[in-house]
Amino acid sequence: MNDDSNILHNLQVIQQRINNACKKANRNSNEVTLLLATKTVSAERIGIALKAGYTLIGENKVQEIKSKFEALTTIPHQTHFIGHLQTNKIKDILTYNVACIQTVDRIALAEKLHQRLLLTQQKIDVFIQVNTSAEESKFGVTPEKTIDLIKQVAALETLQIKGLMTIGLFSAEAEKVRSCFKILKNLQQEIIQQNISNVIMQELSMGMSGDMEIAIEEGATMIRVGTAIFGERIYPDSYYWNEQAKE
């Protein structure tokens, strides 16, 4: 198989996995949006997936959004940011028409985004990233501090909170992975009950190539899949996820 048909084949396999997981969980498969996690993937290969009818991509580095931006402008799609956002990249990222920042995990970042958005009179959707695995190496607000952070972010009118995002524990033990997703789902329910103004809690962004079925069973509305569509990456994920990672 050539690269194009490989990607198309992989997308079919993923769609089947989504359908099966939804069936098992008694959910409708149109409740789960597939976000293509496209870090390290070339614009050309992303284009193959977009032309197959998928419309949502997620990038981890502002630099990568920038370098693929031109090549993808002619293909309709939306971009979400799913990497760790450094405050010194805010001005830059807001020039690339990013629809949602899924990784807001601290008030300093939210406030800087807000200040910049006020200047340009823009609004942006955000998800709050929660560290549900209690791993030091992962970004995200702790579950205990999530609701406080949400209340603070909700006061910033240029930011529209649309949901929560998490990266599950990397473990072969499904039940440990599942407990991460349960934490996110429970937080969502708690936040909905508190009825905080300017907060929409519709999206739960959780589940990746290795754990998407568990995430769907636990209520994911958006799964972020890279490897299972585009193949293995050369960089380890720690390059994108841990404290030492630099742009």
Ligand SMILES: *Cc1c(COP(=O)(O)O)cnc(C)c1O
């Ligand atoms: C890379 C990445 C994914 C996709 O992971 P795969 O295992 O390649 O499917 C999902 N979410 C985030 C935040 C990522 O950085």
